[in-house]
Amino acid sequence: MKKTTARNTPAGRLFLIGGAAESCVETFASLAGGAGANIILIPHATLDAEENSQALTARLLELGCGRVSTIMPGSELAITDDVTAVYMLGGDQSRLVELLGPAGRRALKSFHRRGGLVAGTSAGAACAGKIMITGGMRDGRLIYGALETGKGLGLIDNVVVDTHFTERGRFNRLVYALSLGRLTGIGLDEDTAVLIDGAGRSTVFGAGHANIFAKTKARILLRTPESGKPFGTTNVRVSSLPGGSTFRLG
Numbered sequence: 443m444k445k446t447t448a449r450n451t452p453a454g455r456l457f458l459i460g461g462a463a464e465s466c467v468e469t470f471a472s473l474a475g476g477a478g479a480n481i482i483l484i485p486h487a488t489l490d491a492e493e494n495s496q497a498l499t500a501r502l503l504e505l506g507c508g509r510v511s512t513i514m515p516g517s518e519l520a521i522t523d524d525v526t527a528v529y530m531l532g533g534d535q536s537r538l539v540e541l542l543g544p545a546g547r548r549a550l551k552s553f554h555r556r557g558g559l560v561a562g563t564s565a566g567a568a569c570a571g572k573i574m575i576t577g578g579m580r581d582g583r584l585i586y587g588a589l590e591t592g593k594g595l596g597l598i599d600n601v602v603v604d605t606h607f608t609e610r611g612r613f614n615r616l617v618y619a620l621s622l623g624r625l626t627g628i629g630l631d632e633d634t635a636v637l638i639d640g641a642g643r644s645t646v647f648g649a650g651h652a653n654i655f656a657k658t659k660a661r662i663l664l665r666t667p668e669s670g671k672p673f674g675t676t677n678v679r680v681s682s683l684p685g686g687s688t689f690r691l692g
Contacts, residue, residue, distance in 0.1 A: 453640040454554035456597060459648070460605040460630025461532055461564035466648045467498075469635065470561050471505040474527035479507040482525055484550075486515045486541040487533030487565040494531055519546040527559040530566030536576050536592055539569050547595055554597055557640075564605050567630060572596040573622060575604050579615045586662070587669035589618045598638065600657065601691065603628045607653055616653075617675050620660040626691060627655030627680075634685070642691035651682045654689060 457473060459466045474481050483498060485491035495512040502510045513519050519542065521528065528550065530538060542550065554560045560570075568574050574594035579585070600623075604616045607629035616627045628636060631650025638644045646652040656679040664673035683689065 454556065454558045454560060455640065456554070456570060456638045457559060457561035457635055458567035458570055458603060458628070458630060458638070459561070459563035459635040460567065460607055460632050460650065462606075462632035463563045463635075464633050464649075466563070466633055466635045467501060468505060469647050470527070470529065471502055471507050473559055473561075473637070474507060474529075476506055477508050478526070480509045480524050480526050481507060481511070482519075482521060482528045483510065483512040483531065484519070484528060484538075484542070484566070485512060485531045485533075487535060487538035488531055489533065491515060491531075498529070498531065515541045519549045521549050521553040521558070525553070525558065527561060528553060530560075530562035530569075532562075532564030532566055535565035535569040535574055535594070538565055539574070539592070539595060542595075550595060551597060560597060568603050568605050569594045570597045570603050571601045571625075572599065573602050573619070573625070575602065575615060575619055579618065582611045582614050584614050584618060584673050584675065586664055586667055586671045586673050589615060591619065591622065598691075600624065601626045601628060603630065605630050605632075607631050608650065613653075616655060617660070617678055620655055620658075620678060621662050621675060624657050624659070626657045627653075629653035629655070638691060644689050644691055646683050646685050646687045648685050651684055652687070654681045654683060655679070656681070
């Protein structure tokens with residue numbers, strides 16, 4: 443795949459999973475350091491924070507990770523220098539960003555800039571960019587005004603991420619998001635992840651595909667923009683990449 447022109451400014455790595463993580467949890471455990479890992483879980487996106495974080499903790503310890511702790515909603519997100527990775531659980535990305543609060547968001551970005559590994563599944567991946575998709579377009583049709591977006595964590599520039607991509611028919615949803623600016627789109631299937639380093643070098647892992655929408659001047663074909671009207675798009679280029687594939691976000 444040709445080099446795209448998205449820009450990734452922080453020095454750390456991102457491991458973004460499209461939801462329903464199984465094999466990708468095993469990959470994360472290895473990336474986090476295995477027996478030398480010191481992992482923080484952030485379950486803020488889910489309403490079942492304690493139960494879900496306990497289940498993931500047990501799985502990571504089973505996989506041989508050294509230390510796993512959880513920062514519950516309402517607690518300060520303190521990421522010390524000995525932490526090797528942070529993992530954001532799935533749920534509602536708007537809830538995740540809100541409950542992290544300004545201080546938590548700053549702490550997470552600082553950890554990433556210092557070279558830390560930040561991972562997330564489903565909602566935890568969808569919030570990675572400055573713009574995040576929060577909902578809308580349940581029937582999959584391109585209807586003007588139907589896409590719902592919000593302000594993401596800004597861990598990566600000029601990229602918008604969607605998850606459960608093939609399973610929930612979200613192709614058009616990501617196409618719509620591309621029209622909001624010159625963005626690279628990443629649509630992740632379930633149990634599929636991309637590992638993105640600080641230079642934008644990216645590798646696909648897992649059972650499905652990472653669907654990469656190259657940054658182009660994608661635009662809406664609608665003579666008079668009006669909420670509720672169907673529309674078309676033009677100048678969209680996409681590559682569907684299975685596990686083991688590599689690409690570059692420039």
